[in-house]
Amino acid sequence: MGEGRGSTLVHILVVALSLVAFGFAIAAERRRSTGSIVKDPKTDDSYCVYNSDVATGYGVGAFLFLLASESLLMGITKCMCFGRPLAPGSNRAWSIIYFASSWMTFLVAEACVIAGATKNAYHTKYRGAIYAQNFTCETLRKGVFIAGAVFVVATMILNVYFYMYFVKATTQAAKTTKRANSTVGMTSYP
Numbered sequence: 001m002g003e004g005r006g007s008t009l010v011h012i013l014v015v016a017l018s019l020v021a022f023g024f025a026i027a028a029e030r031r032r033s034t035g036s037i038v039k040d041p042k043t044d045d046s047y048c049v050y051n052s053d054v055a056t057g058y059g060v061g062a063f064l065f066l067l068a069s070e071s072l073l074m075g076i077t078k079c080m081c082f083g084r085p086l087a088p089g090s091n092r093a094w095s096i097i098y099f100a101s102s103w104m105t106f107l108v109a110e111a112c113v114i115a116g117a118t119k120n121a122y123h124t125k126y127r128g129a130i131y132a133q134n135f136t137c138e139t140l141r142k143g144v145f146i147a148g149a150v151f152v153v154a155t156m157i158l159n160v161y162f163y164m165y166f167v168k169a170t171t172q173a174a175k176t177t178k179r180a181n182s183t184v185g186m187t188s189y190p
Contacts, residue, residue, distance in 0.1 A: 006167035017069035018156035028058035029145035035137025048137035059117025086169035098162035112148030
């Protein structure tokens with residue numbers, strides 16, 4: 001591990017998990033379910049027939065992989081609340097800024113992909129003949145999963161910078177602590 005760089009394995013895992021989440025979000029957008037109105041000849045009611053529900057699984061996959069990425073990083077950094085304190089200075093300030101920003105983008109990304117998965121799973125059932133002229137099949141709007149994918153990438157970038165500055169601040173704090181606890185020429189009295 002280089003001076004103040006952090007673990008390369010952590011960087012690789014955070015990026016890989018985030019990119020898999022990004023891929024799932026893009027795949028979910030491409031495979032959104034679409035519905036078509038079909039008339040039941042026996043009851044004369046209209047209903048929707050949906051082509052696929054695979055996007056819901058992709059959306060949940062994106063949710064879980066991004067959650068794993070964030071959980072891994074927060075577990076390693078102890079969520080900045082526990083463990084060694086950060087040294088005062090610009091590294092600590094940037095670490096806090098990236099920490100807060102990554103959490104905001106993480107929450108938005110998770111909300112987009114889970115809301116998209118939920119809305120995609122919702123299918124309109126039968127409607128009576130009265131509503132036939134205004135009848136539409138409920139489908140997910142275009143762009144919900146894309147918005148989630150954009151925020152997944154933003155979260156990934158912010159997490160990489162957060163970890164980089166967090167390691168610099170903890171390394172700097174460790175150096176400062178060593179100097180402050182120096183006992184050169186001091187011995188205990190018997």
